[in-house]
Amino acid sequence: VRAVDVIAAKRDGEEIPDGALREFVLGYARDEVADYQMAAFLMAGFLNGFSHAEAVALTAAMVASGDELDLSALSGPTVDKHSTGGVGDGTTLVVAPLAAELGMQVVKLSGRGLGHTGGTLDKLDAIPGMRTELSGDELIAQVEAIGLAVCAQTADLVPADKAMYALRDVTATVDNVALIASSVMSKKLAGGAQAILLDVKVGSGAFMKDPAHARELAELCVGLGEAGGRATGALITDMDQPLADAVGNATEVREAIEVLRGEREGRFSDLCVSLVGHMAALTGRAADAEDGITRARGALGSGAALERFRRFVEAQGGDPRIVEDPGLLPQAPLTHEVRAEDGGRLAAVDAEAIGRAAAGVGAGRRRKEDEIDLAVGIDFLASIGDEVEAGGIVARVLANDDATAEAAGREILAALEWSQAPVDPPPLVHAVIGERLGGT
């Protein structure tokens, strides 16, 4: 099959046969199909769409373009979790130890990446001594011993995705459900876990602003996971406001420790428990999600999850004393309190603007080469529906200087809408997707 014929068929709205699509993607990974040919193909697919069978073949070909993590030495059940990304969305720090405590094995390959705050690896960097580069053998041994590892990707997983993602970014072909889903799921499939739970965010702080699109993405991802032979499910969850209070790096670690201690309740804690409950149901470690959620909540209350986190930090060379003394984490020199002007009931939050404000004080990267300041960030204290008096505190900015802090404070206030009438808070979990979770 010639590359130009695959492009022409996609252009003409035909369904590309599995074998031809696979050859095209693998050819691209081998530099035999040119960037410009892949770009034309992606645009044709963007405009004409991809069938479910095409998305399955595309995902399988992307997985086949590189190595796959071999988790067969683990006793299992292995499980992975992926969030499509949002603001204050550091669930891995809580979910991974909690899932391990419920008898699952969590192998989480994370990244640094671009965004309002750093990626999970940046957050772990805030823990003194923590190593995020593990060899394959170290990874397997640690997961078998303590049930979890969170580290950088070392093997050459899914090189086709890496190249295609970079290409999509500069050819206006990012926002297509099949391309997004195949990018997400190819990485999860190559990661080797037997079960995969997706946390698909929807709302003002998410890539997906629209619930119907989020559902379409979630359903396709679950379908691709199942086609890849993995127990897969998805939660569609709210990102119409920051998930956690903390938006930053060290500050998100601090909040995670408080949640693991059972001392901090709220939306972030609730979502972590819900995610773990559904992971337990997917892996057979709970009878169903409700049972899993009850057990996860118990592990938080008993201190067992916190102890699991401590062992995880220790295993990867981090200072375990941070569990008792979060003051050992990097601290920003100043805290600026952001107060409501007129107050009222918090009616809406532009969550993305809160993320940008955090990036503005130095918590994120715009370009790969940017340095992150691990100490700075925002603690956003108000939730939609809360009543706040005029002059009441809505956020604390953790910053290096007054000018930056005050600018972030103004951005935060501009991101809020107030109401004098009562406001219902949005549901935390909009929908559960996947037959294995009894979802729709």
Added chain:
Amino acid sequence: VRAVDVIAAKRDGEEIPDGALREFVLGYARDEVADYQMAAFLMAGFLNGFSHAEAVALTAAMVASGDELDLSALSGPTVDKHSTGGVGDGTTLVVAPLAAELGMQVVKLSGRGLGHTGGTLDKLDAIPGMRTELSGDELIAQVEAIGLAVCAQTADLVPADKAMYALRDVTATVDNVALIASSVMSKKLAGGAQAILLDVKVGSGAFMKDPAHARELAELCVGLGEAGGRATGALITDMDQPLADAVGNATEVREAIEVLRGEREGRFSDLCVSLVGHMAALTGRAADAEDGITRARGALGSGAALERFRRFVEAQGGDPRIVEDPGLLPQAPLTHEVRAEDGGRLAAVDAEAIGRAAAGVGAGRRRKEDEIDLAVGIDFLASIGDEVEAGGIVARVLANDDATAEAAGREILAALEWSQAPVDPPPLVHAVIGERLGGT
């Protein structure tokens, strides 16, 4: 304007403003916009279409990407002619001297290129001694002296088209009317002539198989020429059978000489006369096309056109004796006669298959680096509607060996359909396009 935003706008079906489109194309010519970005843009435009204003801006930007030929030193009127290509379509050899004889100045930049036979330059190469590389000064001086020059492009005309054409070929974005028209017309506009006549072919041997598509292309080309300030018109002409009898290189030169001598009538001669008549009307050298056609026919009958051709050959270093003695042109070692099996009335010809048969004996190139055999080819003697007896000659194959010649003979016979009932020959000129020609 960022390139990715131009791509996104085209993807979303928006009309790109002139300035942004110009910047995008010029950026591409300067290597600031990447091949993969142009490929994504071309595919988006292929699927969403280009408006007339976009085609105009695209053409202007392509012209601006390189040099333009400066013909201001010529007394004029200058005229150019372009055929979209077919089989036995060597009209330039007759049209250029005939137009010069009617007082027009013809500057024809030609190519070698790929195809069933060589390009116009290859055909000229069949004339011993003929030079096709002229400097700019030589070109101007020759045209001012004798009214015509046919040579290779030396200046850096329309580099954006060259790059885009190569890209379209490997990204399945060739067959789009706006892209074809802007490619054709940018080269014609950069060529500098005041008047442009297009010969848009339609039929089994043409790129355009469908009359509606040919008309759409012709109308857009005429619109782009007019927008570029040139007197422009188009004929839509038949390519449901080879235009000339001769399909090859030396053999096409031989046939052209016979036509210029006024000794060979038929479709090829008729079309050359019609093209020149319309060129005369466009440039004001005739009152209208009919008047131009009458004058062109007169120039063939008087021997004036042949003399003009002789001066042209001499001016470019060729052996002028070929005009009297076509035997000086390269001769194939053998001639194989192809005879009708059952005979009847010739009802249809797969003209492209005749072209492929000519290429099969060595008259064309498949790849740039292929060598052409200037002596070989096909003389295809039957026209649609002709009655041929069983065993009557339909073609002569000019070849180097029997096996090749016989294979071509079989291909020719397979390309013919016969009827026992009378068959009307197709019209030679389907339509005249362009207000200046009184066309529709």
